Amino acid sequence: MVNRVLMWAAASPRLQRQVTQNPVARRAAHRFVAGERLDEALDAAAALASRGIGSILDLLGEGVTDLSGAGAAVAEYEAAAKAIAARGLDARISIKLSQLGQTVDRDACVANLTEILDQAAAVGVPVEIDMEDSSLVPDTVALFRDAATAHPQTRLAVQAALRRTPVDLEALASLRPRVRLVKGAYAEPLEHAHQGKAEIRAQYRYLTDWLFEHGSDPAFGTHDDELVAHAHQAAARAGKGPQEYEFQFLYGIRRDLQQELVDSGHRVRVYIPFGSAWYPYLTRRMAERPANLLFFLRALVGR
Ligand SMILES: Cc1cc2nc3c(=O)[nH]c(=O)nc-3n(C[C@H](O)[C@H](O)[C@H](O)COP(=O)(O)OP(=O)(O)OC[C@H]3O[C@@H](n4cnc5c(N)ncnc54)[C@H](O)[C@@H]3O)c2cc1C
Known part of the structure; x- marks a missing residue:
């Protein structure tokens, strides 16, 4: 309710x-x-760095309705990548394709994505691509394929709740994709997504094992103790050490677990949202x- x-x-x-x-x-x-301005997000990243934690900067805002909004997002992301490099932070940027005009003009979205990838690569900052609701998944996977071919360090978020995700990952297997595995934050109908906690966890565990076998440098975006424990077990089975996979957290959530993982020698990165469009993020x-x-x-x- x-x-x-x-x-x-x-x-x-x-x-x-x-x-x-x-x-x-x-x-x-x-x-x-972190705040409405880029410098507030950078300060948050610097504070995390002092605790041995990396960052992912996310400019809030999705589903732009005109290309000027998309252009503004491109400019902000480029400024973020340059500022990360200038401050020498262990940080990446994460983008939403709908913020780059995906549902307004696909060609413009591709041009915007290419520009961000090229500019970020020029200053040595990797890019991650968030996954949005199921209507955008096929196109996001297709655009990720091109992005990762040109810039192999690019990472894609995939949602364990969606029934199609194992098939999407199989289709990307030849790339040995870099993936951030999440449960999925969108309300989806039964035909597209598992609804129960147990089913979603089961698919998350299956995909965790898949990523250790077929992916590169897997990242687990979850605060769920049971799934964190499963990732440790899967890593041990795959012969991977604590620095060969990553845990990703949302800013301000489970700070206890973040620290525990860092203290036990694991790689942790926190996703830092910033910008004026914070309302939909907060309600989610x-x-x-x-x-x-x-x-x-x-x-x-x-x-
Ligand atoms: C780094 C990162 C990036 C993400 N990117 C995407 C994306 O691209 N696309 C997408 O659809 N989703 C994304 N998500 C969100 C994700 O899909 C889930 O909605 C979210 O992580 C909650 O699921 P959970 O695995 O943490 O498990 P849950 O079962 O929701 O939570 C497990 C436990 O974690 C703690 N917890 C979880 N959420 C909160 C909270 N909001 N506040 C306080 N404590 C909490 C609680 O102790 C809870 O019992 C991302 C999540 C992370 C961590």
Whole structure:
């Protein structure tokens, strides 16, 4: 129920206006979003670096409706890549193709993606591609194939919840793809996605094993202790040491586990969202964990 209300809230422009214009709400959002400006995200990355943790910078905003919005995102990502290099941070950038105009003009999206990949490679910053809702998956996989052929360090997020993901990965196997395995953050119909926790976990475990066998440098984007434990076991079976795979966390979530993994010699990277379009991101995180909603509401009423 809470989940449905939050999914509705995520899509409501009116509520979005009211919440994002509220200065107290903006401050409360800081628990999960580094800030609205690039320099705030870079400062967050530097603070993580001092704890031995790498970063992934994500400019919030998705589903742009015109190409000027996409152009602005390209400029921000290029600035982010240059600033990461200038500050010598162990950080990457992660992009959403819908933010680059995928649903407005595919050719323009391809040109935008190519430009970001080339500019980021020129300053030595790897690029990751987020996975969005199921309607965008086939095209995102196709564009990743081209991106990874030109820039092999490019990483693609894939969703364990989606029924099609094993087939998508088999089709990419010849590339030995770099993948970030996640459960999937979008509400999807039964025909496209597993719905139950146990089924999603089962597919996540299957895909974890697959990635150790057929992928390169696998990354696991999860806060789920059971799946973290499975990744350790799969790594041991594949003869991989703690530095040969990576755990990725969302900013502000499971800081205890992040530190525990670093202390035991594992590679950890935190995904740092920044930018003014923080509202849909925040509501998705609250839908995943209603305790976050309580945290946010308490901050709003100053308790
Ligand atoms: C680095 C990273 C990148 C991601 N990229 C994508 C992407 O490209 N596309 C996509 O669809 N999804 C993406 N996701 C989101 C992902 O799909 C899940 O929605 C999200 O990670 C929650 O699933 P979980 O595996 O952490 O397990 P859950 O079962 O949701 O959580 C397990 C435990 O982790 C803790 N936890 C989980 N979520 C929260 C939270 N919001 N607040 C506080 N504690 C929490 C709780 O202790 C919980 O019991 C990404 C996630 C990460 C970590």
